Amino acid sequence: MAAPAFAGDLVAYEGTDMIRLTPQTCTNQAVLNRIDPEVRELFLTASATLRGQRYTACWSITPTAAYLVYEDGDQGLIPLTKLQVPVDI
Numbered sequence: 001m002a003a004p005a006f007a008g009d010l011v012a013y014e015g016t017d018m019i020r021l022t023p024q025t026c027t028n029q030a031v032l033n034r035i036d037p038e039v040r041e042l043f044l045t046a047s048a049t050l051r052g053q054r055y056t057a058c059w060s061i062t063p064t065a066a067y068l069v070y071e072d073g074d075q076g077l078i079p080l081t082k083l084q085v086p087v088d089i
Helices: 037-042
Strands: 010-014 017-025 044-050 053-061 065-070 075-079
Antiparallel strands (some): 044 053, 053 065
């Protein structure tokens, strides 16, 4: 089973915090080591800036949310309704 395809990046904002989901396959070994080998191919690359700190993550889609696994082992969900196309300047 392959990861879902979409046309470009998606972002979620909460105040000054931002999470960016990309359509690129996750290749960060530190994050992939935290994910069950049987589902690693379903994860794509993400990055986050939370409370001024930058993090690398991998993400996968669920029926109602994006599921993230961060390099430090933290995990989280972003409701799909919070995702939007970024406006990069």
